Structures are given as C-alpha cells and as structure tokens.
Amino acid sequence: MRTILYTGKGGVGKTSVAAATALKAAREGKRVLVMSTDPAHSLADAFDTEIGPDPKQMATGLWAQEMDHTAMMEESWSEIQRYMTTLYEWQGADSLTAEELAMLPGMDELFGLLMVRRHNNEGRYDALILDAAPTGETLKLLSLPDHMSWYVEKIFPIQRRAAKLVRPFANRARSLPPLPEDSVFAAGQRFYEAIASVEEILTDRENASVRLVLNAEKMVIAEARRAYTYLNLYDYGVDAVVVNRLLPETVSDPYFTRWREAQVRHMQTIEESFAPIPILTARLFDREMFGLEALGALADDVFEEAEPLGVLFRGATHDIVRNGDGYDVVFHLPLVEKRSVDLSKKGAELLVKVGNYRRNIMLPDALARLSAAGAGFEGDLLKVRLKNE
Numbered sequence: 001m002r003t004i005l006y007t008g009k010g011g012v013g014k015t016s017v018a019a020a021t022a023l024k025a026a027r028e029g030k031r032v033l034v035m036s037t038d039p040a041h042s043l044a045d046a047f048d049t050e051i052g053p054d055p056k057q058m059a060t061g062l063w064a065q066e067m068d069h070t071a072m073m074e075e076s077w078s079e080i081q082r083y084m085t086t087l088y089e090w091q092g093a094d095s096l097t098a099e100e101l102a103m104l105p106g107m108d109e110l111f112g113l114l115m116v117r118r119h120n121n122e123g124r125y126d127a128l129i130l131d132a133a134p135t136g137e138t139l140k141l142l143s144l145p146d147h148m149s150w151y152v153e154k155i156f157p158i159q160r161r162a163a164k165l166v167r168p169f170a171n172r173a174r175s176l177p178p179l180p181e182d183s184v185f186a187a188g189q190r191f192y193e194a195i196a197s198v199e200e201i202l203t204d205r206e207n208a209s210v211r212l213v214l215n216a217e218k219m220v221i222a223e224a225r226r227a228y229t230y231l232n233l234y235d236y237g238v239d240a241v242v243v244n245r246l247l248p249e250t251v252s253d254p255y256f257t258r259w260r261e262a263q264v265r266h267m268q269t270i271e272e273s274f275a276p277i278p279i280l281t282a283r284l285f286d287r288e289m290f291g292l293e294a295l296g297a298l299a300d301d302v303f304e305e306a307e308p309l310g311v312l313f314r315g316a317t318h319d320i321v322r323n324g325d326g327y328d329v330v331f332h333l334p335l336v337e338k339r340s341v342d343l344s345k346k347g348a349e350l351l352v353k354v355g356n357y358r359r360n361i362m363l364p365d366a367l368a369r370l371s372a373a374g375a376g377f378e379g380d381l382l383k384v385r386l387k388n389e
Contacts, residue, residue, distance in 0.1 A: 006213055017213050032061060232317075247283075
C-alpha cells in the first residue's frame with residue numbers, strides 16, 4: 001500500500017494538500033483513505049462535512065478518518081495505563097487525576113501512527129494519505145522507535161527480571177510502590193514492537209514518502225529545512241516539497257507586489273535548500289479551500305505535472321557520516337564544475353557553492369557547534385568536513 005505523510009508548520013495548509021492529494025488519486029481510479037493523526041483535526045473542515053473515528057466515504061474511491069485514540073488505547077495501552085494509574089494513586093493522586101497522568105503527552109498522535117499499521121495489514125486501500133501533526137510533534141514521533149530501542153533492548157530486560165525478584169517483598173511492604181506485573185512488561189514489549197513496525201512501513205522508500213508543505217516565508221522555510229535534515233537522519237524519504245499559497249505573477253497592487261517580490265526571493269532559497277527534490281506549487285486562491293470542488297482545484301494546481309501517488313524522488317540531497325573526530329556532509333554532484341568551492345557555516349546553517357550549484361542546509365543541533373574544516377571531491381562526491389576547532 002502506498003503511504004504518503006504530509007507535515008509542515010502549523011497553518012501552511014497541509015490538511016488541504018493532503019485531502020486534495022487523496023481526492024486526485026481517487027478520481028484517477030484508486031481506493032484512497034486520508035487520515036488525520038493530528039489531535040487538532042481539520043479534515044472535517046477541509047471536506048466541509050462531519051468525519052468520525054471510522055473511515056467515511058467522501059466520494060467514489062475516497063474515504064476519510066479522524067483518529068479517536070479510545071479504541072487504540074484499549075488495544076495497545078490499557079495494561080500499562082492501569083499500572084500507571086495505580087502507581088499515581090499510591091503517590092496520592094485521586095483516581096481521575098491518576099488516569100489523566102497515565103496518558104502521556106503525544107499519545108493521540110502516537111495511536112494515529114499505530115492505525116497506519118492496522119490499515120497496512122488489512123490492505124483495504126491502494127493508498128493511505130496521512131495528515132500528520134506539525135513538524136515538531138511529527139519529528140518527535142518518528143524518532144521515537146530509535147530513542148526507545150536502546151532502552152527496550154538493554155535496560156528493559158534487566159528491569160523485568162529485577163521486578164520479578166523484588167515483587168514478593170514489595171507486595172508485603174506498604175511503604176514501597178507497587179511493582180509492575182510481568183503482563184505489564186509484556187504489554188510494553190508489544191507496544192514497542194508495534195511502534196517499530198510502523199517505522200518499518202514509513203521508512204520503506206519504495207512504498208512510503210514524506211512530503212513537506214510550506215509557504216514562501218522565512219520562518220516557515222527554516223522549519224522545513226530543519227525538518228528535512230532530521231527526516232533524512234532517521235531514514236524517512238522526502239519525495240516532494242509543496243509550496244502553498246503563492247501569489248500570481250499578475251498582481252498589480254503595490255502592497256501585494258512587495259509580497260510577490262518577497263516570495264520570489266524565498267523561492268530561490270527553497271530551490272537552494274531542497275533541489276533536486278521536486279518542488280510542487282499551488283497558488284493563493286481567491287477563496288477558502290474547503291469542499292470537493294475547491295480541493296479538486298487545489299489538486300490540479302499541485303499535481304499539474306506530477307503523479308499524486310508516484311514516488312517523485314528517491315535518495316537524499318545530502319548525507320552525514322562520521323569521520324574520525326568529526327563528520328562529513330556528503331553531496332552527490334555529478335557533472336558539476338570542480339574548479340572552485342565556496343564554503344561558509346553560520347551556527348547550524350551550512351552554505352556550499354560549487355559553480356552554479358548552491359546548497360543551503362540546516363545541520364542537526366549536535367553539529368551546530370562544529371566548524372567547517374574544508375571540502376574536497378572524491379569522484380562525484382563533494383565532502384564537507386566538520387570538526388571541533
């Protein structure tokens with residue numbers, strides 16, 4: 001099943017673009033489900049009709065779903081929640097507060113991703129389009145399996161054995177907190193394995209892609225560049241960037257002319273930051289984009305020359321590899337003039353210029369403190385060296 005996850009800074013129009021993608025694919029004969037994993041659901045507003053926790057048909061071949069975490073919580077979290085509720089009550093919290101505390105921040109979005117696994121296993125649709133949370137929350141969720149893996153593989157088994165040994169004594173000592181039963185550890189293991197399986201689905205670059213939605217604005221572009229870097233690090237394939245709400249070239253009012261000129265400058269930054277990833281565009285319409293007619297017009301704009309469900313780009317624009325006491329930022333640059341390399345770095349921003357080729361990328365926070373120590377070609381690869389001063 002083809003899976004496409006849309007994310008971007010809040011307010012850039014990712015919900016409309018996700019819904020428009022699903023509608024375009026459905027009109028081309030595919031069975032498509034568009035699903036919101038963002039707790040601040042907007043799909044119902046985009047389609048201008050009510051949508052519930054079960055897939056609802058919007059048009060021929062098109063279904064929509066807004067996640068309700070209740071069912072997924074009972075399936076994946078109930079055993080753990082009961083233990084955590086007991087633990088908080090032992091600490092003095094009343095039962096209602098304890099139940100609320102047992103629902104960790106971000107659980108709604110996480111259960112939404114687990115629904116991806118269910119739909120993938122059931123195979124009822126040709127494609128699943130995900131309207132995900134804004135980039136910050138989405139990056140935290142997508143990086144969760146990597147963050148959990150070391151704990152689950154190294155520490156979790158030790159805690160499980162220790163609890164089994166200590167539990168008989170703890171149960172007789174009221175001054176000690178209640179220790180989890182073995183079933184709680186088993187539920188935790190299943191929960192991690194479910195999350196890891198979602199990662200496998202979303203990092204399968206032949207069938208899954210992430211698409212970044214942004215506006216031609218400075219702060220929005222900066223967040224999208226940072227998001228791309230981290231998605232690349234965690235091996236999620238970004239196959240397109242969608243620049244939404246571009247003013248038409250024909251604007252004549254001086255107020256909008258200045259906005260148009262600013263957008264042209266920002267589009268140059270977008271090209272420098274994301275090429276050769278395809279950059280799809282949509283104009284600023286003279287109406288709100290809700291309802292099937294408006295979404296269809298938006299889809300025609302975005303996918304004028306692209307296949308909505310196609311894998312539009314494979315690979316990465318750059319790679320970061322460990323090299324001794326530093327790192328190399330590696331660019332694949334076939335057929336580029338090699339006579340001169342201009343290199344500069346300011347904080348987490350790295351600017352590379354080779355002839356007419358210009359790249360402007362955001363580095364991970366861990367590399368922001370490192371200095372650029374030179375660059376060189378190895379065949380078609382340009383390697384930029386970063387290390388401590």
